[in-house]
Amino acid sequence: MIPTIPQNRTIRAAYMAYVVLFFLYLALPLAVVAVFAFNDSQFPSLPWEGFTWAWFFGDERPMIGVFHERPILRAIGTSAFVGLCVSVLAVAVGTTNAFLFNRYEFRGRGLLYVLMLLPLVIPGIVLGISILVFSSTVANAAWDMANLDLQALRPGLVLVVLGQFSFITTIATLVIAARLQKFDRTLEEAALNLGAGRLTAVRTITIPFLMPAIVGAFVVAFLMSFENFNTTLMLVGSDAPLTIAMFDRLKEGSTPLLNAVSLLLMVGSSLLALVMILFQRR
Amino acid sequence: MQAAHRLGFVLLLTPLLLWLSLLILIPHVDMFLVSLRERVGVGEYATSLANYRSFIDEPLYLWTFARTAVMSVMATALTLLIGFPVAYYIAKMARGRVRSALFLLCLVPFWVSELVRTFGWMILLRETGLFSSLLQWAGLVDGPVEMLYNDVAIMVGLVYTSMLFMVVPLVTTLDSLDDSVIEAGYDLGGSGPSILREIVIPHAMPGIVSGSIVVFMLSLGNYLTPIMLGGKDSLWFTELIYSQFIVRFNWELGAAFGFMLLILSSVIVWGTLRLTGQTLEKTMG
């Protein structure tokens, strides 16, 4: 079944049809979400009551648009803040991890590598509760022993950042390590030969080479953090990130406001992904 | 030079160790310890297996546990079956621009939150949803049809949500299969099915395994899809964990549940790797 093998017309057509159906299946839910963001009705469902921008810009009840809905705006801000923190941390640790595994041979390297991969095969919700349990153990101990009230270790943004960081770092490490693997070490040696110090060589030669992967890892980390639900659910405090805020709304019943937020999310993350692809083509 | 080398090593090793120990290893050990605690009075605890005993004694818990495992396995198999032909089409049949466009299209749904995807399915499947309206409009049914809140809906959502994690590794491994190897198979008298069985699938095995592991993990640990598409009584194990922790505030039992989920996923992942002769480093790294 490759183009150079002559193939029965019917089979070929059926295969094509299957692929088309598959992509319809992929597109359908998103298309529906996007379309109903413009429905002039209280519910994101048929019948179609006419086109409106009110769910984006409306400022009167009952149709308050995204840009006038303070809790949603704040949740977007919270998500962005968490996403930035997680991305910076994950990329930093991911880069050091990549260098460690690429440049050093040491005892326990294989074991550490497997441990590094583990967060990928731990369910997100378990990661969440284990960090929740451990942080409150520590916080309780601090209180019992020194009367210290460590608010940071109670459910809240710090724990959310740590929880997301705990598994996104693995992804960042893999992305950066894959590119470092392709790096030709003799380039660094050439830099040393031309008078650069070891750190200078890494800074001027290796890091620029890694840049596409670092940016890629940053964007992927940001997107993953932004859309994370499971881990966040267990660690969240009073400041809810967007996915949690939307979840709470959805439980109460949906309005096209949620469609509008979703559409903005789609556009936002597509743009971000596009920027990343363009950057990596460069 | 030697000292600098040493220092560099220590500096690079420290963040890794801090991350793995403080956020992965110790929390899980602590969770295990908490799961062994039994509340005997206010603020008084004893070490026992009581939480695990209540897990085994309560049929609802066990049933939910087994059901979650079986449905996750089914979701994984379905995702593989649906995704494989598409991955093969992208990797081996499509060429040039079409190929990159299709690959990108596969990724698009996953740049948006799982919540949005699930929301989309809700709009489609619920009683007042698009499908129901369409069926009524076509005159195939008389009244509204509720397609949400059943196991099929959960399955549709799970497969949809994990598709990317199956298709991407499959495309990557299939892509590395040289066309001439398939041609050689035909040249030596092979037919489509025999080439698929003897050449394509063995070659794609690492991709199949890594895709399946990730999809299984995501299904097993999924909370959103079962709740939203399966409704209140969807009986998903993560729900039990959530309610023990957040609603009933019984962390000890919740931790035991979490540990059971961890064991289940580890056993299945380890078993899959053993059965197929793959390693975690090879499939994930």
Next chain:
Amino acid sequence: MTIPDLECTDLTKRFGDTSAVENVSFEVPPGSFFSILGPSGCGKTTIMRMIAGFLAPTSGDIRIKGRSVLDAPPNKRPVNMVFQHLALFPMMNIADNIGYGLRRQGVSKPEITRKVGEVLERIGLPDIGERKVDELSGGQKQRVAIARCMVLEPDVLLLDEPLGALDLKLREHMKIELKALQSAFDTTFVYITHDQSEALVMSDNIAVMNAGRFEQIGSARDLYYRPETPFVASFVGDSNRWRGRVVSVSGDNLRLRSESGLDLCGNSHGRPVSDGDEAEIFVRPEAIRLGRGEADIAHFDNRLSGRVTSLLFNGAASRILLRPDSGGEEIEVALPQSGEFAHLSRGDTVHVGWSSDQGNCFATETG
């Protein structure tokens, strides 16, 4: 007359507007070694893929043992192919690789084991059945790839530049071995390559291909000594080449004044060349005789003297470059093996000559 094992008539393949293969016809008698030699991109791989069934010809016919195979898919054709990068199945061991085609034919298990053992014996690697593909050396893989096809006893074996990936020493060795395997299996081989020495050493017949067409089909000797087109003359072997205008013709003998001002005698070997034509003369370096004095070369009708500008030592294939005193581009001359000129050095004056027979002359079409 026996039916040829492979026969292509007026084979043409067009991709859109460009034609990759244009009206190619040839036949390959049973048990012979046929090569298609041409630069990369000349269309030789296209021919091979049409014979194997991976491409459908735009027009023309392909017959194997007298029967057209155009309607047969690749897995039903009685030809097998050794791929450029061999395409051994990395997911199987050697025995399973070789047994693959037999399993497709539904041969019984013990029979497969016996046949695989036999063919491994024949390629001189009896104990490697259990090994993995990547445990073999380049030469061993080569032989396994051939064995995998030969075990099916195909009418024709196609080989698509299979030696390309090997290093020089091994390639030299494999040339001889391939030829030996071909006569041992007594099967028709069709071999494509861009390396003339592979084609010249192994083949019974060679087709030289350029820009989608066959320029000439003939034995290695024919191609080397009696090229029929300027392309063959320049592509097969090395040549000194002069371009100029024909000033006189008598029978096949002719005189040409080159653009650089040399007067040369040549021979058109029956090709139409007439007075005043633009033409080219090709002379092989080893056809040119070296002499210390003018007397040594007095019996040749082409005589020149010149100064040695470079010595290109390469063992048996050593050459010198010399610049003629009468002007014009440098001439490459083979150094005789007798040792007579072993002490030649740069700047020495030497005399060279060759007979007009050795000066292959072609009228250029643009003339």
